[in-house]
Amino acid sequence: xxxxxxxxxxxxxxxxxxxxxxxxxxxxxxxxxxxxxxxxxxxxxxxxxxxxxxxxxxxxxxxxxxxxxxxxxxxxxxxxxxxxxxxxxxxxxxxxxxxxxxxxxxxxxxxxxxxxxxxxxxxxxxxxxxxxxxxxxxxxxxxxxxxxxx
Amino acid sequence: xxxxxxxxxxxxxxxxxxxxxxxxxxxxxxxxxxxxxxxxxxxxxxxxxxxxxxxxxxxxxxxxxxxxxxxxxxxxxxxxxxxxxxxxxxxxxxxxxxxxxxxxxxxxxxxxxxxxxxxxxxxxxxxxxxxxxxxxxxxxxxxxxxxxxx
DNA sequence: AATCTCTATATAGATGGCCTATACTTCTTC
DNA sequence: GAAGAAGTATAGGCCATCTATATAGAGATT
Numbered sequence: 001x002x003x004x005x006x007x008x009x010x011x012x013x014x015x016x017x018x019x020x021x022x023x024x025x026x027x028x029x030x031x032x033x034x035x036x037x038x039x040x041x042x043x044x045x046x047x048x049x050x051x052x053x054x055x056x057x058x059x060x061x062x063x064x065x066x067x068x069x070x071x072x073x074x075x076x077x078x079x080x081x082x083x084x085x086x087x088x089x090x091x092x093x094x095x096x097x098x099x100x101x102x103x104x105x106x107x108x109x110x111x112x113x114x115x116x117x118x119x120x121x122x123x124x125x126x127x128x129x130x131x132x133x134x135x136x137x138x139x140x141x142x143x144x145x146x147x148x149x150x
Numbered sequence: 151x152x153x154x155x156x157x158x159x160x161x162x163x164x165x166x167x168x169x170x171x172x173x174x175x176x177x178x179x180x181x182x183x184x185x186x187x188x189x190x191x192x193x194x195x196x197x198x199x200x201x202x203x204x205x206x207x208x209x210x211x212x213x214x215x216x217x218x219x220x221x222x223x224x225x226x227x228x229x230x231x232x233x234x235x236x237x238x239x240x241x242x243x244x245x246x247x248x249x250x251x252x253x254x255x256x257x258x259x260x261x262x263x264x265x266x267x268x269x270x271x272x273x274x275x276x277x278x279x280x281x282x283x284x285x286x287x288x289x290x291x292x293x294x295x296x297x298x299x300x
Numbered sequence: 301a302a303t304c305t306c307t308a309t310a311t312a313g314a315t316g317g318c319c320t321a322t323a324c325t326t327c328t329t330c
Numbered sequence: 331g332a333a334g335a336a337g338t339a340t341a342g343g344c345c346a347t348c349t350a351t352a353t354a355g356a357g358a359t360t
Contacts, residue, residue: 087337123283130280133273140265237308
């Protein structure tokens with residue numbers, strides 16, 4: 001073994017952390033990171049209760065209320081009643097929201113592309129090979145949605 | 151070719167973006183992301199002018215002034231005069247800052263480790279293989295420091 | 301060497317995202 | 331049907347960031 005699992009994780013931690021900052025630094029400032037992530041979540045899961053959404057995104061419920069209000073005002077999401085429970089607000093992505101999300105992703109991908117382009121053939125191949133692993137890593141840290149919290 | 155370079159970049163973009171959010175979500179709230187990144191930068195480059203630091207971190211100079219003031223109050227960095235130019239403030243990491251940085255990195259690595267542990271042997275190997283590429287990607291997006299802006 | 305202009309940092313004031321505490325509405329259970 | 335639980339909204343505060351501007355020193359031109 002060339003390096004222990006711990007070393008890999010430590011190096012991964014620092015490197016990904018650095019990439020995080022790069023990614024955030026260059027991001028467009030039209031909406032907050034959490035707003036973008038929220039829309040991304042909605043895109044993956046479909047409509048969610050406001051409280052669940054707050055839990056998934058790791059922010060307090062009142063914060064999600066105001067975030068959703070903002071996105072709603074911008075026409076990117078909509079509030080829907082839950083026929084089964086009238087206390088509930090279901091938050092759903094609108095068509096405009098989906099469109100916005102797509103554009104934003106393209107932007108991010110383009111910025112990264114500019115960097116990836118500067119890598120060697122070998123490095124690109126290594127990244128491509130690691131993509132499934134990165135994707136699963138993401139899923140692990142970002143549970144799809146638990147109906148049951150148990 | 152199984153997938154084009156553009157596909158790789160797009161997928162990388164989305165996946166890394168998701169990881170970003172995961173990373174940020176769980177982070178300790180003792181200091182801001184930018185503060186942590188600033189200390190990390192100082193650790194890599196050594197003492198820097200306040201203005202350069204602001205440029206590297208992608209925030210406005212007055213924001214860096216207040217960020218540094220906070221870190222200084224916490225004993226993590228110090229302001230030093232530049233003997234060659236008395237307008238200048240050089241910001242340097244203190245020993246406490248270095249220590250803090252190390253602890254923080256360990257924390258981040260541990261959180262990621264918990265996720266990485268849940269991956270298959272194969273996935274871990276792929277990540278390990280991609281580490282150099284990820285590292286270079288980070289460096290590309292995070293230039294060491296340009297004395298010359300040209 | 302007096303002054304003019306440019307550069308480096310600091311201060312003031314505003315904005316936005318997040319928080320806790322709490323009020324309000326609807327559901328559930330006895 | 332009354333009491334407590336659950337889902338959302340409102341109120342008020344904190345902190346990181348921004349723009350505009352003030353202050354101090356450097357460099358150049360007379």
